[in-house]
Amino acid sequence: MKTVAIIQARMGSTRLPGKVLKRLEDDTVLGHVVHRLQAVDNIDEIVVATTTNSEDDVIESKMNTYGIKVYRGNEQNVLSRYYEAAVKAEADIIIRITSDCPLIDPDVTAAVIRFFHAENADYVSNSLERSFPRGLDTEVFLMSVLQKAFENAVSPEHLEHVTPYIYQNPHSFKLASYTNEIDYSSYRWTLDTQEDWELINEIYRRLYAKNSMFGWRQVIGLMKEYPELPMINAHVEQKKLGQ
Numbered sequence: 001m002k003t004v005a006i007i008q009a010r011m012g013s014t015r016l017p018g019k020v021l022k023r024l025e026d027d028t029v030l031g032h033v034v035h036r037l038q039a040v041d042n043i044d045e046i047v048v049a050t051t052t053n054s055e056d057d058v059i060e061s062k063m064n065t066y067g068i069k070v071y072r073g074n075e076q077n078v079l080s081r082y083y084e085a086a087v088k089a090e091a092d093i094i095i096r097i098t099s100d101c102p103l104i105d106p107d108v109t110a111a112v113i114r115f116f117h118a119e120n121a122d123y124v125s126n127s128l129e130r131s132f133p134r135g136l137d138t139e140v141f142l143m144s145v146l147q148k149a150f151e152n153a154v155s156p157e158h159l160e161h162v163t164p165y166i167y168q169n170p171h172s173f174k175l176a177s178y179t180n181e182i183d184y185s186s187y188r189w190t191l192d193t194q195e196d197w198e199l200i201n202e203i204y205r206r207l208y209a210k211n212s213m214f215g216w217r218q219v220i221g222l223m224k225e226y227p228e229l230p231m232i233n234a235h236v237e238q239k240k241l242g243q
Contacts, residue, residue, distance in 0.1 A: 003113065004045045004091035005037050006082055008162070009099035010075065011055045015193050020099040021058065022191075024201065025208045029191060030059070032102040034068055039106035039213060042113045043095060049085040051075035077159045083150040086143055094146055096139040096162060100191040102200060105216040109138045115178045116140040122173040123166050129177040135189030136216055138178075139163055145173055184220060188233050195233035202229060 009020045009030055020030040027035070030048070037046050047069045050056040060070045071088055073081030086094050095113065097104060108126065116124040125139040126132050145166055149158070153165040166173055191200055206222060207214040223230050 001092035002044050002090060003042060003093040003095065004047060004086060004089045005040070005043045005095040005097055006071075006085050006089075006091075007033055007037070007046065007048050007097045007099050008050075008078055008082065009048050009056075009059055010051050010053070011059065012051075012053070012075070013192070016191065016197065019191050019197070021062065022197065024102055025204050028062065029102045030062070030099045031066065033097065033099055033104055034063070034066055036102075036104050036106050036213065037095075037097065037109065040110045040113070042110055045069070045089060045091075047071055047085050047089050048099075049073065049078075049081050051081070079150055079153055079159045079162050079165075082162050083146055086146055092143050094141055094143060096141070098137070098190075101135045101137065101189070102191065103133075103135050103189045103203065103216065103219060104138070105136055106213065107215060108132065108136050112138040112178045113140055115176070119176040120174070121176040123163070124176045124178055125163075125167070126178040126180075128167055128175065129179055130185035131180040131183045133184050133187035133189045133216065133219075135187075135191075137190075141166060148172070187220075187223060187230055188236060189219065193233065193236050195236055199229060199232040202232070 011018050013019050021028045024032055048063050049071045050059045052072045053075055063070045071085035073084050112126050122145045123141040127137045149165040153159060158165040167175055203219055207218055
């Protein structure tokens with residue numbers, strides 16, 4: 001079975017426009033996401049799903065330099081974009097990652113994929129029941145499940161956020177949560193605001209030179225050693241579905 005990681009990415013952002021191509025040490029935010037997923041040994045292919053908007057031409061150009069396939073589809077209906085990208089890639093299993101997570105940990109993503117197979121589930125994530133920091137989010141689901149969502153989802157939030165139709169219908173799909181023993185869900189490592197950027201930039205500044213593929217536990221250690229760091233974006237509220 002072919003396992004394909006699909007990263008949704010666009011230059012437009014209501015709170016931090018152009019964030020996916022912001023420079024982070026020696027690469028872009030999106031570049032780091034791609035390289036970290038390339039370190040996951042149970043992913044067969046990586047695809048970036050962006051929009052047909054001209055402002056996203058730069059994303060396609062950048063990914064071409066990495067040899068990463070790009071699918072371009074509808075900006076607002078991200079579910080259709082995802083589904084069409086998965087069809088084109090001939091995916092059997094889809095890994096959903098967003099482009100605003102440059103701290104995504106290859107070991108965590110690989111573990112979620114292994115858990116998916118062990119549970120024989122339709123859908124698995126480490127965000128259904130949060131215990132990991134926000135920014136390590138990994139969703140794994142079958143192509144057949146994505147197809148059902150594509151064929152049946154109609155509400156705007158289902159079309160925009162890809163997977164809510166799946167996990168909001170637990171009687172139709174076999175769901176499972178991958179959790180950590182210790183709850184670190186209060187940490188926010190995703191990139192949506194200037195404060196998020198300041199924190200992520202500081203994390204990379206302190207850890208990247210020593211180990212470009214530093215893991216999430218190293219970041220936890222940094223947070224504990226310097227408790228002022230998580231305070232940089234502690235006040236930022238995550239946008240709700242439909243916002």
